[in-house]
Amino acid sequence: MTTLPDASVAVILPAAGSGQRFGDQSNKLFAPLAGRPLWTHAAETLLRRDEVSCLWLAVSPGDREQLEEQAAMLSRPDKIHFVNGGAERSDSVAAALDAVAQAAEASIQWVAVHDAARPLLRAEDVSSVLACAAHTRAAILATPVTGTLKRGARDQSACQTLDRRGIWVAQTPQVFSLDLLRQAYASHRGRPATDDAELVERTGHPVALVAGAADNLKITYPEDLAVAEALLQSRTHLS
Template sequence: MTSLSPGSVAVILPAAGSGRRFGEEENKLFALLGGRPLWTHAAEILSRRCEVGRILLAVSSCDRDRFEHQVRELTHPERFQIVIGGEQRSDTVAAALAEIASSNPGASRPEIGWVAIHDAARPLVRDSDLDSVFARAAETEAAILATPVTGTLKRTGLDGDSGTTFDRRGMWVALTPQVFQLDLIRQAYQRHRGRAATDDAEMVERMGHPVALVPGAADNLKITYPEDLLVAEALLSERLKRASQ
């Protein structure tokens, strides 16, 4: 199996959002999960990966001090770098990509050839899924975790009440991380020019480069609403219970 070399991946954790949909004034990433800030769960998992050389935590300026304090509590704080993000998620990722481009590898820093973009609000990503998406990216230059749609798909009509059913066969829900060869994702962002995109993979697809879908676990959920946090608490508790047996 093809694999990415140690230290060759820079992880971008976009963390400059707000808590509007979560129903809080502060950044939802500061909510506690298992007694720890939500964002630190994925951060710890990714920082233990041998492929990961750097982790760029892209935050809003008003949250910087708080994130810096929490980074110091992590197992490998030296692997993290704080970057100031932008108004939109794409602006935040672009800021992190610019930081990668401006940083030359030193004697103790391997050259970065890959970028993995992961939602900081997805705390339960599995190592086995990271194995799979990193390996597929090494083969294709662009790969994302995704899970098949299992429910019935409906689209509302013009009246907003009636609905039309869509065939779910072949439909997938995109997850993260989304992993790209560095020059490829740079070029995609250079061509982006502010056009709306639902995720980073769409920007790569616009250039005509295929993006491989790698089946990932459905419990790699994104915390968007307070009830999502309750589900994550239950999943985390069960995962810790199994690990202790």
């Protein structure tokens, strides 16, 4: 299996969002999960990788001091850097990407973008998506849709069943060669995009899908924390 060389990956965690659906005035990334801030779980998983040279958090200026204090408690705080994010997720990634490009050593050839609110990232899934990106230059974790899909009318008075064959739900990390992702963002021009893979697709470069664990969920609502807590406990019991 093709692998990436050590210390060749810069990780970007967009962490400047307000998390309004979470229903809390503070950043949801500060919410406790298994006794630790939510965002630190995935960050720790990624910091332990030999391939990861640095981790950039794109943050709101008002959250920066608290995040810096929390980062100091992780295993490799020397790898963690901060940059001010923007109003949209793409703005935050772009700011971090610029910082990576300006500070990057010659060894950094890859960028992995991960949702800071996905705490249950599995090490084996990171290995799989990095290995795929090593020979495709663009790969993302995803899971196939298993439920029945419906498209509802605007007033929800009727629905239409959709064919779910070949439909996947995108996850993160999304891993790209540094030059390819910079090219995608240079061509972005503010057009809406739901993830970085969509921007890369617009350049004409294919993005490979790597099947990831279904429990790599994104914390969006308060009840998601209870689910994540239960999943973490089950992992502990199985290990």
